[in-house]
Amino acid sequence: MKILKYKKFTGLHIVCKKCNKLIEVSQEVYKGCRHPIDRQRYKAILKQNGVRKTRDLKALEYDNAVKELIGFKDELSNPIQFVTQIPKAETKPELLNDCIMMYSDWLENVDVPFFEQKVRSKEYIRDTVGYVCKLKTYLENIGYKTDKTTIYQVDKNIVNKYFEELYIKSKSIATYNHNIRALKGFYKFLIATKGYDLINPLQYAKLKNEAPNPINVADNDFYKIINCLTEENSIQIYKNGVRKNRYRPYIKEAFELIAYTGMRITEAISIKYSDIILTQSGEIDYIIGVDYKYEKAHNHDKSKPKKIVPIPYSPELADLLKRLDYKNHLGEDRYLIGADENISRESMAKQLSHSFGFYRNKAGITSPIGLKHLRKSFLTKIETQTGLVESLGYQKTKSVIQNNYLVKPEIARAVRGKGFRLFEPDANK
Template sequence: MKILKYKKFTGLHIVCKKCNKLIEVSQETYKGCNHPIDRQKYKAILKQNGGRKTRDLKSVEYDEAIRELLDFKHELANPIRLIAEIPKVEVKHELLKDCIMMFGDWLENVDVPNHQKRPRSSSHIKNTLSNLMKFSRFLEDNKFDLNRFKIYDLNDVIIGKYYDHLDLTCKMATTYNHNTKSLKSFNNFLINQKGFNIPNFFGKVKLKYESMNPTSIKDDYFKKLLNAISNEDSICIYPNGRRKNEYRPYTRDAIELVAYTGMRIEETMSLKFSDIVLDDDGNIQHLVGTDLKFERAHNWNNTKAPKKVLIPISAELENVLNRLDYKKYMGTDKYLIADDFNISRKTLATQLSHSFTFFRKKANLSDDFSIKHLRKTFLTKLHTKTGFIESLGYQRSAKVTLNNYIDKVQVVKEINKIGFGYFNE
C-alpha cells in the first residue's frame, strides 16, 4: 500500500483516518491497514506538561507538513493564541424591534468582549428599554407595522411627531430627558457599535432645562419622624392586601446615620467600623465613606483608587456610634448597620427607604420629602455652618453640589441670622 512520504521528524506521524492507525513506515507493522492514501493524514503529536497535544495537519506534502508542525509547536509555547475565540458571524438585524433586543443584549454584556464590558444596574437597563418600548408603542399607535418597520425607515418627520407626543405626555422635564437619553444611547449604539449607516437623528434633540430647587427637611419634622419610629403600629398594609412590618431593630439608627453622614443610602449602609478614624487622643476624628455612584460611573473596572469621602464627626453622629458600641467593634470589618442580618446592602437601602416613608406617614408629615432629602439637608447645613462643603468630596464638583443639594431658602435664613449688611453696621 502506498503511503504519504515519511521521514522521521520529532512529533510528525502519519495516521489513517479510516481505522485511526499509525502507518508511518509500513502497513504490516500496524496490523492490516490497507486503506488508500487519500485516507491518510499527517498528524502532529507533541508532549506538553505531562500530556499530549495533537493536530491533524492540512498538507499532504512532507515539507509543508513540517512547517505546520512547527507552527503548532510555536502556538503551544504561546497559549494566548490557543484560547482566542473564533469570532461569531453576526447576523445584521434591520427591524427596529430586533435592534432594540440586540441593544438590550449589549446593555447586559451578552457576547461583549471582556475589555468592553460595562457594569449596569438592572434598573438602568429596565428603564432604558422601557423608554424604547414606549417609542415602539407610539409607532404602533400610528399604524406602523413593527414586523416590517426597519431602522432605515426612521426619519425626521416621525421623530418630530414623537417629540410632540412627549411634550404632551411628559409632565416633568426629567421624564422627557430620560426618554431622550435612552433614544440617544440606542442611536449611538447602532452607529458606533454596530456600524449602521444611519443618521444620528436623536443626537439633534436637545434636552430640556431641569430647574433644580433642592429642599431640606425642617429640624422639628425630622425629630417628629424619629419619635414615630417604634415597633408599635408599624404594620404597613399594601393595596394588594400584603402586610409588612416596617420596623427593624436598626431602623432608627440607620435613618439617623443617613442624616448625620450626608452619604447616599446604600453608601451609608456600606459603612463599617473599620471606616472610623480616631485622632491622637483616641477620639473620633472622622469616618471614611466611598462614593459608590462615582465608582460605578467612572471607576467600574477598578483601575483607579476608590473615591473616598471624609465624613466630619458631629455630636449627633457620635451619639449614634456610641449606641452602636463602636469601641467594642473598632477596626473590625463589621457593618455599622445590620451586620448580623442576611441581607445585601442594596436590599437594605431599599427596605430603609420604605420604612422612612411609612414612619413619615405615621408621624402625619407632608409627603413632599423622602429619605433622599436627608442628604440635601446635611449638605445644606454643612455649607451654611462651615463653608467647607467643596473640600470633603461629597460631589464631583462644587457646581453639582450647589445646583442639586443646597437649599437656597435655608441659606438665606442663615445669612439673616448672621446679620448681613452692605456696610457691616
C-alpha cells in the first residue's frame, strides 16, 4: 500500500480520510485500511494545556507538512496572533475529487467557525463520504476520468441514471435512502454553504418507504433463537471463506436484555447495575435507560439533563437480573452485559446484531427479523396490554411509535381478546 512520505516528527501523522485511521505506522495494509493515497492527508495532533488540538494540513509533501505543523504550533502558543490572523481567501475547487475532500473536511469541522460546528460521529462521517464516493465509482465505471471531472459535469441526467440503476440493484431500502440523503447533503453543502452555482439534482428526489408495515419477533421464534445459543455449530462461513465465531458467553443474556427492556441495542447493553432502582421494600422497581439517539441529536454538548427512559418491571426482566446476580452488584458502575470484555459498546452491538441473524437462520426461521425488531415487539406489547407506550418516553412522539413500531396485526388481536364488538345484541330478538 502506497502512503504519503513519512518520518517520525512529534505531532505529525498521516490519516486516511476515508476511514479515519492513522496509517503512517507501516507501509503494509494497516488496521484494515486499503484506501489509495489520494484519500490520505497529513494531520497535526498536538496537546495545548492538556487539550488535544488537531488540524488537517494542506501540504502533500513531507517538508511542507512539517513547516505547516510548526506554524500551527506557533499559533497555539500565541493565542493573540492566532485570533488576529488575516483569513485566507476561500477558493472553490471545481474537480469532483476535491469537492468530496472538501465536504469530508467540513463534516469533520475542519476550518468551520465554532458556532457552525456540529458534532458527528466518525461512523457517520465515514458512511456519508462513502455514499458520495459511490457516485464517483459509478462515473469511473461508465468511462469518466474522475481526477479530471468537474462538479459541473455531474449534471442531473447523470445523477438520475445513477439512481435509476441503484433503485433496481439495491436490495435494502434503507441503503438506497442513505445514498439519497448523502448526495442531497453533499449538493446542499456545495450550493448553500459554499455558494456554488449549481442545481441540486436531488432536490425533489423521493425516499423509498422504509417501514410501511412494521414486523416483530414472534414469541415462538424468540424462544427458538434463545434455545439455539450454544457454542457448538456457531461458526459462520462466508462466501469468500472467512470464518467467524458468532458465539459469545454473554450472548443469551444480551438478547434477553434487549428483548425485556425495549431499548435500542447499544442502549440496552450500556445499562449498568447502578441503573437498577428498588422500591422501599427492596424489590425491583424499574431500570433507568438513556435515549442515546435523542442525546446525539439534541444534547451533543451535554448542556441538558440526559433523556431518561424508565424501563418497567416485568417477571422476565426480574428473572434475568437475578441470573446476573444483581443483588451482589447493586450500585456498581459496571455493565450488566460483558463487563469484563475489552470491546466498545458500539462494536458489541454490531457483533450481537450479526450473531442474531446467524442464530435466526440456524433456528430455521424464515421471517426477515433482526435484533432491532425485539424493540418493536416490546413496544407493541406495552401498548396492547397497558396503553401507556407514549407516556414511557421510548420515542419523542406517539406518531413515531404508531408509524414505525406498533405491529398492527398484534393490535387487532389484542382488540379481539378484549371482547370488542360494535353494537350490543338486539334485545328485540
